[in-house]
Amino acid sequence: MHRDLSWMLQDVLKVPGARHALLLSADGLRRGATDGLGTDLADTAAAALSGLQSVSRSTGKFVDGTNESRWLQTVVEFEGGWLFLNQASAGTYLAVAASPEVDMGDITVRMQQLVQRIGSEMTSPPREAGDHT
Incomplete structure (x- = not known):
């Protein structure tokens, strides 16, 4: 069973314009979400963002040809x-939604700081057969 890591994400919201933060596993399960992000939206976003990270990772050859x-x-x-x-770590991804006015540099730096501070807590090992948590 995985612990809810929502409390760790609140720091990202200190950046002006940051709206929500979501921690998800590679297989699309919500591992944590900031206050104010409803469960249904968090679960839907986690599933969609899992696909987005997979598609993004598969386009490296398009970027550099190798x-x-x-x-x-x-x-x-x-x-x-x-x-x-x-x-965020092996098998875990961090997503942040922000307003159009957010400072992109500030938000990415804050995300990296969060990942560095709690990387070991964020690791999502592959689920075992029969693991329904």
Whole structure:
């Protein structure tokens, strides 16, 4: 069973314009979410973001022609703001939603600081057969 790591994510919201943070496993399970992000939206976003990280990681050859580039981050722009997605540790990803006015440098630095401080807590080992948690 995995612990809820929501309490660790609140620090990211100190960046002006940051709206929500979500921690998810590679297989699309919510590991934690900031206050104010409803369970249904968090679960739906975790499943979708799992697919997004997989697609992003598979496009390295398009970027450098070799497939040797390691994926670091995906940034998606919407009319209503930004989505930032990066690897937190093996099998775990951190996503942050932010307003259009967010300082992109500040949010990515804060995300990296969070990942460095709690990386060992964020590791999601592969689920075993019969593990339903």
